[in-house]
Amino acid sequence: MGKAVEFTKINKYFPGVHVLKDISFSVEEGEVHALLGENGAGKSTLLNILHGVYPEYEGEVKLHGKKVHFKDPNQAIVEGRISKVHQETLVVKDLTVGQNITLGYEPLKGRLVDYGKMNKDVNEILKDLDCNFKAEDIAATLTSGQMQMLAIARALYHKSTIISLDEPTASLSQKETEALFKVVQKLKKDGVTIMYVSHRLEEIFQICDRATIMRDGEYICTLDVGKTNRDELIHAMVGRSVAAVASRQKPCRKQDEVVLKVENLTGKGYDHVSFELHKGEILGFFGLVGAGRTETMRAIFGADKRLGGKIYIHGKEVTGSWYSTKALKSGIGLIPEDRKTQGFLTLSSNIDNIAIASLEKYMKGAFMDPKQQRANAERYFKEMDIHPNDPDYLTKNLSGGNQQKVILSRWMSTDADIIIFDEPTKGVDVAAKAEIYRLMEDMLEEGKSIIVVSSELPEVMGLSDRIIIMCEGHINKEFNRDEFKSSDEMLDYAIGGN
Amino acid sequence: MKQLFDKYKREFIVLLATIAMCAIFTIMNSNFLRWSNFLTILQQMVLNSILAVGMMFAIITGGIDLSIGCTFAITGIVVASITVGGGNPIIAIIAGLIVGAVLGAFNGFLVNNLKLQPFIATLGTMSLYRGIAYVVTGGQPVTNVPDSYRNIFNGKMFAGIRYYIIVMIIVFVVAYIILQKTRTGAYLYAVGGNEEAAKLSGVNTVRTKYIAYIICGVCASIAGLVMLASLGSAESTAGTGYETNAIAAAAIGGTRMAGGRGTPFGTFIGGLMLAVLKVGMVVINVDSFWQYVVTGIIIIVASYFEFLQQDVQAFLARRKQA
Numbered sequence: 155m156g157k158a159v160e161f162t163k164i165n166k167y168f169p170g171v172h173v174l175k176d177i178s179f180s181v182e183e184g185e186v187h188a189l190l191g192e193n194g195a196g197k198s199t200l201l202n203i204l205h206g207v208y209p210e211y212e213g214e215v216k217l218h219g220k221k222v223h224f225k226d227p228n229q230a231i232v233e234g235r236i237s238k239v240h241q242e243t244l245v246v247k248d249l250t251v252g253q254n255i256t257l258g259y260e261p262l263k264g265r266l267v268d269y270g271k272m273n274k275d276v277n278e279i280l281k282d283l284d285c286n287f288k289a290e291d292i293a294a295t296l297t298s299g300q301m302q303m304l305a306i307a308r309a310l311y312h313k314s315t316i317i318s319l320d321e322p323t324a325s326l327s328q329k330e331t332e333a334l335f336k337v338v339q340k341l342k343k344d345g346v347t348i349m350y351v352s353h354r355l356e357e358i359f360q361i362c363d364r365a366t367i368m369r370d371g372e373y374i375c376t377l378d379v380g381k382t383n384r385d386e387l388i389h390a391m392v393g394r395s396v397a398a399v400a401s402r403q404k405p406c407r408k409q410d411e412v413v414l415k416v417e418n419l420t421g422k423g424y425d426h427v428s429f430e431l432h433k434g435e436i437l438g439f440f441g442l443v444g445a446g447r448t449e450t451m452r453a454i455f456g457a458d459k460r461l462g463g464k465i466y467i468h469g470k471e472v473t474g475s476w477y478s479t480k481a482l483k484s485g486i487g488l489i490p491e492d493r494k495t496q497g498f499l500t501l502s503s504n505i506d507n508i509a510i511a512s513l514e515k516y517m518k519g520a521f522m523d524p525k526q527q528r529a530n531a532e533r534y535f536k537e538m539d540i541h542p543n544d545p546d547y548l549t550k551n552l553s554g555g556n557q558q559k560v561i562l563s564r565w566m567s568t569d570a571d572i573i574i575f576d577e578p579t580k581g582v583d584v585a586a587k588a589e590i591y592r593l594m595e596d597m598l599e600e601g602k603s604i605i606v607v608s609s610e611l612p613e614v615m616g617l618s619d620r621i622i623i624m625c626e627g628h629i630n631k632e633f634n635r636d637e638f639k640s641s642d643e644m645l646d647y648a649i650g651g652n
Numbered sequence: 653m654k655q656l657f658d659k660y661k662r663e664f665i666v667l668l669a670t671i672a673m674c675a676i677f678t679i680m681n682s683n684f685l686r687w688s689n690f691l692t693i694l695q696q697m698v699l700n701s702i703l704a705v706g707m708m709f710a711i712i713t714g715g716i717d718l719s720i721g722c723t724f725a726i727t728g729i730v731v732a733s734i735t736v737g738g739g740n741p742i743i744a745i746i747a748g749l750i751v752g753a754v755l756g757a758f759n760g761f762l763v764n765n766l767k768l769q770p771f772i773a774t775l776g777t778m779s780l781y782r783g784i785a786y787v788v789t790g791g792q793p794v795t796n797v798p799d800s801y802r803n804i805f806n807g808k809m810f811a812g813i814r815y816y817i818i819v820m821i822i823v824f825v826v827a828y829i830i831l832q833k834t835r836t837g838a839y840l841y842a843v844g845g846n847e848e849a850a851k852l853s854g855v856n857t858v859r860t861k862y863i864a865y866i867i868c869g870v871c872a873s874i875a876g877l878v879m880l881a882s883l884g885s886a887e888s889t890a891g892t893g894y895e896t897n898a899i900a901a902a903a904i905g906g907t908r909m910a911g912g913r914g915t916p917f918g919t920f921i922g923g924l925m926l927a928v929l930k931v932g933m934v935v936i937n938v939d940s941f942w943q944y945v946v947t948g949i950i951i952i953v954a955s956y957f958e959f960l961q962q963d964v965q966a967f968l969a970r971r972k973q974a
Contacts, residue, residue: 496852501841
């Protein structure tokens with residue numbers, strides 16, 4: 155078998171940073187090849203070079219033995235027959251599935267679009283992929299798993315021989331993930347080469363043949379997945395051994411005092427939710443995507459209106475209109491699920507992103523004092539080891555884990571003592587995950603209380619003092635730490651069992 | 653110094669272009685360099701740049717305010733009626749500013765509480781406010797505004813500088829302080845940069861956007877006050893089309909149309925550039941029809957600076973590494 159992709163001495167610079175250093179390795183035809191590394195290791199940059207997003211680089215890329223240098227992603231798709239399925243899939247929601255898949259390359263009849271042929275061709279591909287939606291459906295009605303399939307179908311429409319999947323399972327449910335893996339196996343059988351980027355190591359062992367590991371912009375090694383193990387992979391990725399599993403390092407600090415009490419909270423997506431949060435505890439919220447956890451938390455933080463129910467903070471009932479500014483004043487902080495659209499301010503530097511929720515602390519009389527803001531940011535940069543160590547850097551240019559640390563710094567700068575984490579480690583690499591877990595425990599030590607919403611069972615089970623399982627908008631079950639048994643049991647409650 | 657340059661890169665480029673423009677006009681007609689001509693340019697830019705700085709607040713939050721020309725007219729009518737009727741000029745001025753604040757707050761209500769698109773909401777109030785101006789006056793101008801009022805803005809200090817130049821400078825300084833020194837300023841940028849993220853950081857986004865539209869309305873009123881002082885009469889048609897010039901000045905000065913970025917300094921330079929262009933073309937006798945063509949081209953070219961600047965930056969970064 156030949157080589158599908160060959161990288162030779164790839165170098166790439168961004169203003170002031172050498173992001174890829176002499177990367178050389180190759181991917182065999184028809185294999186599923188994992189690309190592993192922490193956030194900021196250079197995986198995405200390398201993929202962007204391969205797919206023509208960054209046309210400027212040093213070194214050589216060969217596809218099926220032929221040297222290529224794409225000017226833009228379109229050329230890569232059409233001439234190189236190489237497609238990328240994005241972390242956040244790009245679909246035009248108002249168009250049909252068929253229009254999305256053929257976008258820019260619609261079959262024509264004369265000068266007009268031939269919709270009959272379009273839908274026929276697309277439906278053939280969708281059927282091949284075992285999809286339960288049709289070319290005629292509007293894209294907005296698809297779930298995230300189906301959108302992922304749409305993106306793969308688009309790659310097949312362009313007869314791609316190489317497909318990259320960048321964190322494809324990040325927003326998929328268990329079932330959708332399994333369906334995706336089936337498709338990957340099928341593509342492999344058809345001779346398609348797959349490059350697979352994921353932070354979930356279990357997945358690598360499930361479907362990949364070989365794995366290339368990168369660290370700090372350098373090539374580290376390529377391992378045969380069958381002949382390696384989890385620890386070896388992590389060690390190669392991080393350069394040292396880390397506890398990759400969520401666990402508590404410090405003693406339980408749960409007290410009897412109730413800091414947050416919710417009674418019959420009802421709104422869009424959640425119904426009669428009641429629970430208590432104790433001081434010093436980590437309360438985990440587990441459930442499937444769409445169980446109403448995020449919606450519940452947003453209502454508690456005042457980001458969305460609730461239709462009914464009572465909220466008590468430190469024993470005091472919330473009255474009148476309830477919005478985020480008031481929530482913050484009463485001591486609640488929320489670290490949202492989606493960093494890009496809800497987390498950091500896109501145009502702002504790290505300093506501004508850290509300071510925005512606690513500006514009243516950096517005043518000199520009536521005016522803000524930028525020096526104090528900077529000093530505060532520098533303190534957290536040191537404490538949390540954020541890379542690159544530059545408070546003036548735009549947050550949007552950081553890697554996921556470092557962005558999350560900036561947002562954590564934002565809330566640690568406030569006086570909030572009830573912190574809600576919504577999917578705190580989504581898209582965050584192993585080392586940063588461990589650090590975030592450590593920071594949570596530090597917060598408990600300072601007398602704060604934490605709610606963790608997570609779809610990763612090992613994370614919830616490892617961290618929480620108590621777990622509440624939500625299903626279809628209501629609380630289905632509550633476990634104390636000494637009652638945690640199997641993840642199967644938890645999952646059973648999450649899908650509605652009792 | 654370098655930090656200052658980094659922060660105001662875009663503004664400096666526009667400033668350089670304006671200076672280059674002045675040089676060209678001077679070469680074509682040396683009269684351009686006279687003090688009296690410089691005063692003309694300043695006077696020319698006053699109305700537009702006061703309107704533009706208000707507009708900039710709305711744009712920074714990701715919105716826009718198309719109704720400022722009408723707020724401008726209504727203020728003139730209200731203040732003219734009070735002063736012509738023998739009212740105290742200071743009370744008239746305060747009433748004028750309140751008019752701006754109320755009309756601005758109504759825009760804020762439409763955007764915040766009814767969740768209308770700012771473009772559509774203020775397109776509506778643009779017609780609504782203009783209609784009010786017509787109905788109140790019956791289409792007749794209010795004339796013979798007393799000098800006691802006019803001199804407050806129109807009086808000369810030294811070297812032929814009129815007080816309204818000082819008013820303009822005060823407006824810009826206050827805008828600078830609000831945006832750069834107060835928490836409200838930080839919130840304005842945050843809301844424009846990413847409203848959802850700002851809300852989830854505990855920023856009171858509703859209050860912030862109200863403030864932006866109120867400031868925008870008040871700036872329109874201040875411009876209306878100045879206009880009334882220099883003309884001595886108020887008309888319900890005053891300020892028609894001024895919103896587009898204000899948007900142009902803000903945009904040339906580097907205000908990001910999608911929100912989140914924009915500085916008073918930049919808007920000032922933007923207003924200055926448009927005024928230099930207008931006065932300069934008169935000095936070198938460009939046909940008035942052609943003035944529109946040239947102005948249009950300059951607005952387009954100036955907006956292209958945004959990309960030019962990124963290219964230059966990338967080029968410099970590459971050279972640094974090589």
